[in-house]
Amino acid sequence: MPIYRPAFMIPDIPCRRNTFAGTLPQEIVAAFDLLDRDDRVRVVVLTADPKAPAYCAGADISSGWDSLFTKESLKEGPQAHRDTGGKVSLAIYRCRKITVAAVNGHAVGVGFTGLTIPLDFRFAWEGTKMAAPFVRRGIAPEAASSYLLPRLIGYSRASAIFLSGSTFGPDSPLVQGLFHQILPSREEVFPAALAFAKELAENTSQTSVAWTKHLLWRGADSMEEQHILDSRAIRELGMSEDAAEGARAFKERRSIKFTDTLSQNLTSWIPWWREVDINYRKAKL
Amino acid sequence: MPIYRPAFMIPDIPCRRNTFAGTLPQEIVAAFDLLDRDDRVRVVVLTADPKAPAYCAGADISSGWDSLFTKESLKEGPQAHRDTGGKVSLAIYRCRKITVAAVNGHAVGVGFTGLTIPLDFRFAWEGTKMAAPFVRRGIAPEAASSYLLPRLIGYSRASAIFLSGSTFGPDSPLVQGLFHQILPSREEVFPAALAFAKELAENTSQTSVAWTKHLLWRGADSMEEQHILDSRAIRELGMSEDAAEGARAFKERRSIKFTDTLSQNLTSWIPWWREVDINYRKAKL
């Protein structure tokens, strides 16, 4: 049975400049959890309506920061709070499919930290205004961006972005290497990302992609240990149907048809890393 | 009471091409310790006299390397030595304020490793000659630069800088991303850095800056653990007066007045990391 491979678009919420509010965060978390599990999905594209005022204008702080906190977490004490932006970026980070951000409008605050940097590929409109202006608002960088950004583009640039809180575009030296493609108009961003996604959906192995993402982000602390890890990866994947198809298609110089799926063909050896429980243990259940 | 926010300039010692000698290292350590603690200080600018022969020409090795070692450390054995450049770069690294290097002259050896790379932002004269020529002198990279430089700009460039020991300018591909601004004349470097520093001193929260630097450099080893860390940061800062002022000023579209200080408003949860004792335990006290 041929498998349909949709690229996915999160429905945007154009009200209030696409602020990160209401049910938007939970919807994105739920969507990426689902897209991670649905074997029919190979590549995910996240975008907004190109006519919306922004890709995502960040948190709505028009009435202060109280909306960040739930009554329950406040009652439980300072350890109980879990940042909403972080829930979103973790859901994206944990998605084992290829993820693509089509940033077709301004991306400020969590619009940058939570909805731009955690995806594997970033396409952007050249006029996009971006900022991580936390030091100018009396708050901290969130969405685990202080983990991701220095690893993505180095501590020199990441530190300059966070400590200046300045506004920059996708072609700024500050984010060199962060964007895969920069488009001249807002309308061109999603089609370019979608064409890129479709080509990858047709020609990449779902299991290979998952192993590759895990080796990159859940890898070892030394060359030697990584050698042991990727030897295991080669051993597990090398005997798979997708690898056999990869070799055959290469030899026969024909287009490829990968059929292995995460639910059926990902070995039980994953995860090999210690999974960290991010839930707070409540005082009373 | 309005708080005066000076940008700070270390008095340079123009003798001997600003070599890293005499009391200069101890003075810089003492200055950064003080600047870290003084609540009136928000941004620190380190520079030299633009008419001096160099920003810092490195250690004075005209009579060999003996001056590196104290008699006491030699007597205590090979574990007792503590590198002077490292004491300086650690003092700068530990400073919880924004730090800016105004590199208005040549920066060689520890002038590069100890007085340029450990600061948060680097401004430089385009004619600056820089080098980390340790392999060409029979010595090792110092000032913890083998930790900092690969993280700042990646191992490919850092390794090329250290293993070639070559001389380069701030616009060299070898240091792409390391310098925030490059100026055409020596005289323009400090004024540009100072204007940048003043804008940041006016518009950034002291507590936000400290949390941001800690999250970046004292962060966790995984996305999940960083999510727990920055959730705590959001919880602590989100209820602060600076955050409230940040939201109010944003809503009212007016300039901001942050008043929280490190001595009064930094929560007792910092440091959350294990502090490493760098002192040597002497055989006899």
Add this chain to the structure above:
Amino acid sequence: MPIYRPAFMIPDIPCRRNTFAGTLPQEIVAAFDLLDRDDRVRVVVLTADPKAPAYCAGADISSGWDSLFTKESLKEGPQAHRDTGGKVSLAIYRCRKITVAAVNGHAVGVGFTGLTIPLDFRFAWEGTKMAAPFVRRGIAPEAASSYLLPRLIGYSRASAIFLSGSTFGPDSPLVQGLFHQILPSREEVFPAALAFAKELAENTSQTSVAWTKHLLWRGADSMEEQHILDSRAIRELGMSEDAAEGARAFKERRSIKFTDTLSQNLTSWIPWWREVDINYRKAKL
């Protein structure tokens, strides 16, 4: 006695587009082990015949992936396999001399991951086609490249290279900072690399180079611990003959003659790190 300092060239195997097959991997491992130990060697250059169809066209998968596995490792179970590309990249990575890749032809798969990125400096022909197309073959990135590449050029670029599996040249934004020099013709690559290597062989200290590589790649997890490490390096090297010669030559403004060697003058304190055993413990001996 003046020491002859050869730059070394691995004999290439031009058959089958320089595929990574037959005895080539073992020969490279053996060569780098030897070059690491031979005190006469200061810099190693790895290259191919510029008339060969490729620098290295990757593994030969014309008859599937079975050739990856030995019968013995298959019998021992999934933990027993050790990736051949990883053995090569580890041998290069562990070599304590300066290593230079003269990539004078296409470098695909392990030609990129195993024979290009693990060397300290990379020279390339501007027409070189490179790719890490594992996700397009149903297999995983190998040769510990998922450890090395993100550290060399950041996770953003490394992830884009592995997850797209696309073909790129040495001047692509995807590998910015990875290549030390890019040459217009295949024939110019090796001479340029050799001239660079000879200059370094004449003017760098063998012990300094080894310490520098170890500090970079076997360093500590914090600034404080790195300060303790490099203080020890300064202490050990600072009293060496090479350091004395370094200071004398600098003072006398003459060319330098380093004489310390790894076998005679590297202190017993190396290695300071925990060495990881990468061999598989066989069920029966």
